Structure formats: structure tokens, C-alpha cells
Amino acid sequence: MKKKWDIKDESFFGIGVYQPKTEHNIGTLWRSAIILGASFIFIIDGKYKPQTSDTQKTWSKIPFYRYDDFDHFYGTLPYSTQLVGVEMDSNSQSICTFAHPLRAAYLLGAEDNGLPQAVVDRCHHLIQLPGESSLNVAVSGSLVIYDRVQKWELKQ
Numbered sequence: 745m746k747k748k749w750d751i752k753d754e755s756f757f758g759i760g761v762y763q764p765k766t767e768h769n770i771g772t773l774w775r776s777a778i779i780l781g782a783s784f785i786f787i788i789d790g791k792y793k794p795q796t797s798d799t800q801k802t803w804s805k806i807p808f809y810r811y812d813d814f815d816h817f818y819g820t821l822p823y824s825t826q827l828v829g830v831e832m833d834s835n836s837q838s839i840c841t842f843a844h845p846l847r848a849a850y851l852l853g854a855e856d857n858g859l860p861q862a863v864v865d866r867c868h869h870l871i872q873l874p875g876e877s878s879l880n881v882a883v884s885g886s887l888v889i890y891d892r893v894q895k896w897e898l899k900q
């Protein structure tokens with residue numbers, strides 16, 4: 745008999761940053777990511793060395809991918825996985841009404857310049873958090889993951 749999969753068996757997510765600048769911030773994001781259930785983490789066109797802010801040593805527990813550029817990353821997105829850009833943009837949907845895809849890769853922008861338009865244009869979804877001013881990148885990523893987790897848990 746065909747197994748009936750639980751929704752949790754068919755979902756996963758990863759989170760990463762495009763051209764990250766402050767490694768300490770990124771360590772903080774990795775810490776949230778693994779504690780809240782990420783399956784992979786990544787950076788695109790940036791450097792990262794293990795930071796004390798990543799108390800979980802996330803890189804030792806789930807894959808940490810490093811991509812040379814956006815095309816490299818996009819070409820290796822896991823099968824059936826939607827790219828969710830996280831950015832304050834006139835085309836962004838509020839996260840409050842967003843239904844997270846079962847399989848998602850969340851992409852945040854650099855601390856100084858955010859996500860460039862060319863990257864924004866290639867995201868399957870674009871979401872933004874409430875507020876008039878931009879938040880810290882690690883805080884933004886942590887809030888996005890929290891939103892995903894609490895929405896899926898309400899559905900169980």
C-alpha cells in the first residue's frame with residue numbers, strides 16, 4: 745500500500761544571504777536557522793568563517809553551500825524548491841498573508857545594498873516584514889523562519 749506522507753516529510757527549507765558583509769551577523773542567522781529547523785544554509789558571492797555568534801556550529805550539522813554568483817546558486821536549487829526573496833520592495837507581499845511553499849530557499853540581501861533588482865526579478869516569491877525601516881539581516885531571516893514554523897505548526 746502506498747505510504748501516506750505527512751506534510752513534514754515533504755517539506756524543507758534553506759536560508760542564505762547574497763553578498764553578506766558582516767560575518768558576525770551571518771553566524772547569528774545560522775544559529776536561528778538550525779534551531780528553527782533549516783535543512784541547509786548558503787551564501788552567494790561572499791566570505792564566511794565560523795563565528796562565535798553561531799554557537800551551534802551550524803556548518804558542522806547541515807550543509808553550508810557557498811556559491812560564486814547568483815547563476816551558480818540558481819542552477820543548483822533543489823528540485824521542486826521555490827526561491828523566496830526577502831526584501832522591502834514595492835512588489836513584495838506582506839509576510840502576514842504569505843503561504844510558505846513546502847520546499848523553499850529564502851534569500852536575504854546584503855547589509856549595505858540589499859538584493860539587487862536582477863536577483864529580485866528571478867525570485868518565485870518576494871516577501872517583506874512589517875515596518876517602515878529595514879531590519880538587521882539576521883533578525884529579518886530569523887523572523888521569516890519563525891513565521892514559516894508557526895504557520896506550518898498551526899496546520900498540523
Ligand SMILES: C[S@@+](CC[C@H](N)C(=O)[O-])C[C@H]1O[C@@H](n2cnc3c(N)ncnc32)[C@H](O)[C@@H]1O
Nearest residue numbers: 830831852853856858859872873878879881884
Ligand atoms: C539591512 S537590510 C538592507 C538595507 C539596504 N540599505 C537597503 O535599503 O536595501 C539587509 C537585508 O535584510 C532584509 N530586510 C531588512 N528589513 C526587511 C524587511 N522589512 N522586510 C524584508 N526584508 C528585510 C533584506 O533581505 C535586506 O536585503
